[in-house]
Amino acid sequence: MNREPRMANEHSAPMPQCSESGVSVRYETKVFSLWDRKAWAEVAHAYMYEISWIPERQCWRSFLCSVSKLG
Numbered sequence: 001m002n003r004e005p006r007m008a009n010e011h012s013a014p015m016p017q018c019s020e021s022g023v024s025v026r027y028e029t030k031v032f033s034l035w036d037r038k039a040w041a042e043v044a045h046a047y048m049y050e051i052s053w054i055p056e057r058q059c060w061r062s063f064l065c066s067v068s069k070l071g
Contacts, residue, residue, distance in 0.1 A: 025052040028062075031070065044070040 028049045036043045050063045 025050060027051070027065070046070055 028051050030047045030049070031044055032047065033042045033044050035041075046066075046068050048065045048067075050065050052061050052063075053059075054061050
């Protein structure tokens, strides 16, 4: 299956609770339309990332939480 991205939409939402260190965490969802050679059509997939600040390293961390097929 050719997994070439065709388009991307983004959306992010802050999380209400903070981590033990007081750092706020948010989730970001990116939707990509990928070509599925078996279905001979473009299929949308949602990739959910957790974004958080790491104070010790003074940088942002992005972690892929899940991938799901839409529609």
